[in-house]
Amino acid sequence: MPGCDWVKSFLKRHPQLSQKIAQNISHARAATDEEIINNFFDNLEVELEGIPASNIWNYDETNPVDDPGQK
Structure with missing residues (x-):
């Protein structure tokens, strides 16, 4: 079973991931x-x-x- 710091450690190992705050969808x-x-x-x-x-x-x-040549 994962420990209480599992998420923090996972995010540290995968810096390309980010946390986002959920937003309400439009009506x-x-x-x-x-x-x-x-x-x-x-x-x-x-x-x-x-x-x-x-x-x-x-x-x-x-x-x-x-287009991979476009940035």
């Missing part, structure tokens, strides 16, 4: 309902039809650089 982003979510996944299913899973990549919101 517009929070105002979703089941119909909107179902519609999104129905559209996604149509768009992904015929594309092998190995060709699907996750692209999150950390803003990675698309």
Whole structure:
């Protein structure tokens, strides 16, 4: 079982990680309902039809650089 200083030691070993304070999401982003979510996944299913899973990549919101030569 990890000790009480486990998190502190982990962060010290991985200085590229940082802690962030959680923020509330905007009212517009929070105002979703089941119909909107179902519609999104129905559209996604149509768009992904015929594309092998190995060709699907996750692209999150950390803003990675698309052009490795660009900084």
